[in-house]
Amino acid sequence: MNDRLDSLTSWNADWSGLRVAVLGLSMTGFSVADTLAELGADVLVVTEGADPEYARLLPVIGARLHVGGLDEVPAELVAFAPDVIVASPGFAPHHPVVAWAQASGIALWGDIELAWRVRDKVLRADGTPAEWLLITGTNGKTTTTQMTAAMLVEGGLRAAPCGNIGVPVLDAVRDPGGFDVLVVEISSHQLWYLSHQISREGAVSPHASVCLNLAPDHLKWHGSFEAYRDAKAVVYANTRVACVYNRTDAATRRMVEDAEVVEGARAVGFGLDIPGPSDVGVVEGILVDRAFLDDRRTSALELCTVDDLAAHGLAAAHLVADALAAAALARSLEVPPAAIREALIAFHLDAHRIQNVGTVRGITWIDDSKATNPHAAASSLAAYPGAVWIVGGRLKGVDINGLVESRGPATKAAIVIGLDRTEIVAAFARHAPSVPVIEVDAGETEDVMAQVVRIAAGVADDGDVVLLAPAAASFDQFTSYADRGRRFAAAVQDLTAGGADDEHDDPSGSRDA
Structure with a gap:
């Protein structure tokens, strides 16, 4: 079965008859079940509680549903004998079903892994799948994801913010209109599931990635701060162009230093201080890029001013940092500085964020x-x-x-x-x-x-x-x-x-x- 799973790296591969158990029936869980059913897999959804609308739709798309307590592994799941289990992010490593899957040697994926495998469903004009940018961190993920997507769109690219931000990555992958770039907000939970796959051939390999910051969070889910940190560090694995990190957060720098990346990927720091020759930062109230230009040792490109941000409620230190991180990601895709400024001065924070x-x-x-x-x-x-x-x-x-x-x-x-x-x-x-x-x-x-x-x-x-x-x-x-x-x-x-x-x-x- 491992040979078959290794071959499933395209929407056009033969997924028919593959037995897949999907854990959870949230928005993410349904997107996974819907995708697999469309691919022709045999799908069993296992959940403790089911949204009535999702439960109604499952038989329509050809998937089965088991609802019941999951303190023990359901007999129906054991009898199903899944070839692979795709877990929703809420299922912690110590969950009985997850632990059973690992002990039984059953392949364990998250929705990000599945989305990467089938990312070629809709191709760009040049015949290649959309590029991926990965964004994680204890705080600021959603704001940075939205800022990055806005910059890309202002720069003329078709971009979609997706992932932990609320739109499942699989929904973006299957959008018939297609995108040039997927800006993926990715949680520590999703990264933990991805950690099982980062060393295999064809694993997720983003164009650029960032961990914005690191502080204790979700410790009950991960079991320890060290496990949480290790999950966050997965964001940099196999990055091809730019590993963006926080110059004031030593943990993110160490993540980049320890990451196995594609040869040629660069480390790009962001911070509120004067940037070095491969960084973005602030000089006399001006946000500047010294990373993505030829003469970066003696020159810098102006992106916008702190006053520009202040006029739109974005001058708090952590929001300026988010803007710099987003700008670094956008610049890695050659978005012009003028487009970055226009995107920022038109940007509005989500409700419930300051x-x-x-x-x-x-x-x-x-x-x-x-x-x-x-x-x-x-x-x-x-x-x-x-x-x-x-x-x-x-x-x-x-x-x-x-x-x-x-x-x-x-x-x-x-x-x-x-x-x-x-x-x-x-x-x-x-x-x-x-x-x-x-x-x-x-x-x-x-x-x-x-x-x-x-x-x-x-x-x-x-x-x-x-x-x-x-x-x-x-x-x-x-x-x-x-x-x-x-x-x-x-x-x-x-x-x-x-x-x-x-x-x-x-x-x-x-x-x-």
Whole structure:
């Protein structure tokens, strides 16, 4: 069977009759099942819970469905005797079915592996598949992915942001219109599955790749910070042209130094300081490229200015860094500097990423609900020193002490929400005892944000900022970080309806991811 799997490196290969078990029926899981069914494989989807619409569509596309508990390997899956299992990213390495597959010697793929194998379904004008750019990091992935895609489109290329950003890579691969470039946001979970394939012939080989930064996250899923780091490092494997790394994050530099890349691939650093001859950076308020030009030892190309970014709400340090990383990826594909500037000055952040949702009675309310870990929250707090900080949720096994120690003393007050309040309150007592800390009971799920906003309005003064940067996941009290942000914005609007006359942004354009 290994010989057959090794031969399946094209949409046009013979996939008929291949027995494939698909774990999970999320958006990604359905895209995998739909692709394999179209290829003629024998598909069994195994899941603990099924979205009714996806469940209805599976028999239509010719796939079977098993719904039930997965604490043990289902007998139906064992009897199916799959040739390969394709797991949705939510299935951790220690999950019983994943562990069974590895112990049984069954090939284990993720959706990225499958997408790369069939990427030639729709070809470019020159008869080749779309180029891939891979983007990972603890924070900033989505913003950088969107910026990169916008730059490529402005430069005249057909580009699609996809992957962990919300559009499955397989959907982009199968789009009949085709693309020149796929800009793939890739999570540590997807990279872990990809790690099993990086040394085989024909493995994923991106044009360029980046790990934006590294900080503890998803430790329960990976089991340790070292395992999380090793998964992130897979992003650079087999890169052909440019390995983009963060000059201020030594871990990303080491990833590039240790990576097995295609001969000729270059290391390109990004940072807010003056760049070296193979880097991008900032010189006297100007974002410049010293990597992708012939005379890079004595010259630089102007990309845009920090003032350009500031005029569009993108001047926070971490957003400038994201813009530089995106520019490096775009420049690796020869996108002109003028197109990069035009893309940036037209760019808008997603909802729930440092979004100003209102100014009420002189208090500015900022929704950064997407700051779901301490590293992201630290960036937000750096942009708004002295804020009233709304923090808490499910910490995902991450230690909050470092964040509270470094940023907590500068806050005006902390309003603590969520399941893991005890750790946060203790961290303030230890590292910032003079900061007022107000707990909001986790049981108040339905109106928690209304209560939080009322409390914050009583603490903040004219000219203050109230910052929702939870540093934690949302699933203890909300359906998603977007739901958390929407409830926050709605509560702020209720304040406005209660007598404020200042303008506020309409958050109705927010999206789930």
